[in-house]
Amino acid sequence: MRPSMQEQPARADGGPQRPEAEAHFARPTAASHTVLPPAQPPPPPFAVLPVAAIACAVAAVLLFSAGRVGYYSDELYFVAAGRHPAWGYADQPPLVPLLAHALDTLSDGSPVWLRLPAVAVTTLGVPVAALTARELGGRRAAQTATAGAYAVSPVMLNGHLLSTVSLDIVLTTVATWLLVRWVRTRRDRLLLLIGLTAAVAFQIKFLGVAHWAALLVAVLLVGPRDLLRRPLLWASAAAVVLTALPGLLWQAANGWPQLAMTKVISREVARMEGGRAVFLPAMFSGAGMVGAVLLCYGLWRLFAARELRPYRFLGLAFAGLCVGYLAVNGRSYYVAGLFVILWAAGATGLQGLWPTGPRVWSAAGAYVLAGALAVPVLPLQPVSRTSENRLAIETVGWPDLARSVARVHRELPPGQRDRAVVITYRYDQAGALDRFGPALGLPRPYSGHRGYWYLGRPADDSAPVVFVGGDEEYLRQFFVSVRRQGEVTNSAGVRNLNWGVPLWICEGLRGSWRTMWPRFSHLNADWVDGASRPPGSSTSGSSPA
Template sequence: MLSPFAAKPVAGIAGGVAALLVLLAGRYGYHRDELYFLLAGQHPAWGYVDQPPLTPLLGRASTTLFGDGLTGLRVVPALLAATTVTLVALLARELGSGRRGQVLAACSAAVSAFVLATGHLLNTSTFDLPAWLTVCLLALRLLRTGDGRWWPAVGAATGVALLNKDLVPLLAAALVPAVLVAGPRRVLRGWWPVAGAAVALLVALPNLWWQAAHGWPELTVAGGISDEDGTGNRLMFVPMQVLYLSPVLVPVWAAGFRRLRTDPALHWAKAFALAYPVLCALVIIGGGKPYYAFPLLFVLVAAGCEPLAQRLAARPRRRRAAFAGWLAFAAAVNAVITLPVLPARLTPAVTWIYPEQAEQIGWPELAAAAAEGWSAIPPDQRDRAVVFVTDYGEAGALARYGPGLGLPAPYSGHMSLADWGPPPDGSNGPVLLLHPDGYPAVERNFTGCRVVARVDNAHGVPNQEQHAPVLLCTGTTAPWSALWPRLRHYY
């Protein structure tokens, strides 16, 4: 028999997180990925070369409902962070927590660096975390009750997760073998698991069809990420698991892992204790990003909250106050690292841990540098001139800020932007080329290039675009239609 859900205190914690995120949403600026998602949302499709369709559609829905600005874009992420806090409390309840354990679980999620980070920015992981947690909650209900009729719900949640990111099969790859080892195996028998898989496939089918029709480009992108970052991801996997959560919560995580393995009352959930290290191994072998395993880590945290809550309740008030102080300290540290709390010029103090902070700074200045370069083109040549950029963040920034500066729509061969170009072959006049210094090879496709401006974000923040050159080239080495395959790149 489950304890009643601690709806009021959990809602208060979740609402506080959402309010904080909305309050800070307008500081700094757009992240490069957000600018890309805004562009992709203007080209709705069942898939893109690097992602399924859900995140761009969420971005478009958020700006439609809450305003076409930075805060409007980030309302949905804030609401999804509040949803994550609630789901972690529900996971704790499913694992036997009473009111205190559920509130502690909600607090643990609320102070987590990863929840704050994904709640501040619109990214694929913003929806991926609550989607995985929903699958885990339904899977726990299935294991606890043994009722196969939960399988279609598990399948539906999995299908929706697949419409956002193609990572959730990793959860199945870790959890199903764990259930075979630890039980209860009866949930894998009969036609209900087949029905759940069919529902997942049906929900995800439009994107799977799109990917198949386009040669599975997401696999190409994933391979590039692994080749480029795989070694670093493997080396940083364990440290980032700790940092994404908080060192303060490591004892809760460890207690949950131990409880799932040894508590007879939770024998039905033991598979989750086995699934977490299996998932970690899969991510490490594949060179994936450390946060891919984070949703299952939250299940362990949820499992550890009830015994900790009971111990705290039995201790003097000063001990409880001390633990609350540690949680507040974790919240403050993680907020400084992941949220736009510091003045922009001080972000280098935290970008060595969380580089995404720096990628929210300098986009209007980038557009201004491009406008300075555009002004060097004689007016009688601008009708056949092209603005070309090498990165989707730059393209998104120019699409966002460029019209107000008199700039035409930019072109790029990066990710799905390659599918929305090339320029007409008749646009063979001057080319305004903007790219970070890390892409010198792109200049070989253009003639007579000279630097006419450089990007300065005005805060001295070292990011990918700081000091990027803006070049004015006389033309292209071949028609755009011939160059385009060479200009396309996935990473």
């Protein structure tokens, strides 16, 4: 009697030995371009204990890191934007601002509570990574290796802060796992879950347009083309478009500022971040030391390994996205949502190696080293002692900024103070004043920078203006009188983007606020257009991801 499928010995690549008729996927016939699977054996058991241990470690590290720093620039903007509910914002869909405002209100201003969604979603990515390897036939070692690569990837560890990136990457990872599972099982109900995941992702970031377009082209080129004949796929796609429609209508009504933002980001990447030359190095750095190796090997296997032929479209989509973002000067982490499928493909290809003691210890050492190299991403030491963690440095000094502005505001004569308005050059400065200013008696802040400009303009009878940032030449195009009233520092002595920012008293607006406010709008900082630094800044800064 022939042994059962589960009793077959393992091949060198880790898959079971089976006759051609019982291969994991049947050959396409001349009459069909579709790769159709026969009845499938169950996947290997899920590696519950090691994956759970890795997930718990990731959650603990992220929670510890989340409590060690103050608000980050984008978090302040999210909270402020959420206080002005809208179907869309200039630089993103509405979900993250509304979520940030709700959490900040319920927690009475706790950054840790604000970051819990990012921590939870990032931690969820660990078992999803292992499950992706399991769908490819990965046994315990391959699942653990894939989950471990996720855990020591610097780009994933940014989940200690609330950002559109940290949420979008994991949602793309979940959608990819569901897609891989559909390819193996052909259970069309999975397409509804994929649509739900994509719908949520489109309320966080518009990058999904490029992601799903690349997948569509890849499926058309290499299959499985029968995916495109599934009614539930198109029903799910219609639901995604329907849920995104209010945000698209908001963009259309406001002149499509998101498209303008993509051009701004492209210029930033080209002129400040190294441009196309650093795309691939930055991508490999974000994947981590172990992740970069698995990424390259996994991409090769998706194209070359016969048993992974049905998943080749994922490797092609990843390569296409890399080429596309290289062409438009996109950021390297835009492709990170597909890292896990590459890690899983690489890990399953290595699981057939005989697990000798030296190999196990060598692999464990590689992961430990990769984790140590990823540590600088996290604020594990006091921010005042490091200048390497750019994200952590920019969480310092926001209360100091508010106190400095409040001092200038209090020095105004009582008659002027009641009518004074506060305007900032950058969106994050306005977000900080919106968060910390009311307790100091400051009025609502305004800013012309990026999405903050769309949150409203000063009242027509507002005067004078306490202006944060900028320089005299910039301000005199709006005001007759401009005088400097000090500058911003911070009690920690950290020389970040706000260190040395000037504070101004401006009077004599050259027109009404209704006519002048459009001139305050600027999506990009001046250094993007060629200046060495933005006005009133002592160091170059970052932009919303």
